[in-house]
Amino acid sequence: MKILLWCDDLINRVRLESAWKTAGATVLKKNSTEVPDLVVVDLQARNACEHIAQLRQKHAQAGIIAFGPHFDAEAFEAAKAAGATEIAAQGSIVERVMRRLRE
Template identity: 30%
Template sequence: MEKAVKTVLAWVSNLMFSVRIGEVANALGGHVILVSSSEEIVDKLEIHPSLLILDLTAVTGDWQQTVARAKETGVPVLAYGPHVNVEAREAAEAAGCDEVVANSKLSLDLPKLLTKYLTNAPASH
């Protein structure tokens, strides 16, 4: 039987984070598709990703609508940003993100966070 690949969409501006997210996802049997706009995310929701990761310093435009669209299709959303940017964290929570963490927590807990979403994810076909 072919192993199903679990997909993570990531809108990430920091190259170090994007590389790390890719490495951890690969170790868990998944892969990451980097995106750079709300339109790109909406286009890719049809592949039913296991998780959408948003870097709160990268998002632009009507990203809150994108979170709502992801939630409508059953895709969990993990957002992260600088712990000092309380306004962005509150906006992410108000937009409906499943989890909002500081950059430091993402760095420390990335394997645990991705495991939670990729292990519970249904295998895509």
């Protein structure tokens, strides 16, 4: 599975990439020309909802999971409106993607 991770926080990015690569996924860079199977967006990234909308348009078939550090109904609704197919808490994002890798 090819995952495009949109996360500005270096600590979170390294943690997520490491877990998913260990499980056999390929984590693409933001500027990659490859088509991802899944896009994961950190809602704390700058202009996260704008990126979700752009990524939805560019990768119409890919699932998009948006995650945030805590429950924020307004941010989650905005992410869904922008094109996210799923929402997750930061603490569960690793396992949420791991389930998809096992499917």
